Amino acid sequence: MAQPVLSCQIKALEQELECTLLVRTTRRVELTAAGKQLHEEAQKISRGCPRSGAARARR
Secondary structure, three states, rough: OOOHHHHHHHHHHHHOOOOOOOEEEEOOOOHHHHHHHHHHHHHHHHHHOOOOOOHHHHH
């Protein structure tokens, strides 16, 4: 995915959630507390979902 597309999608998600998920500088990008919480919740959801055969094969 091209960076401008990804940046737009992240920005749209931040607007929808009404919080900042990433702190951006010229050299780095870091998760905010809200971003860390979203990441943890997404991982929990992902672990509970059945995975495709291709995803299982990579483990």
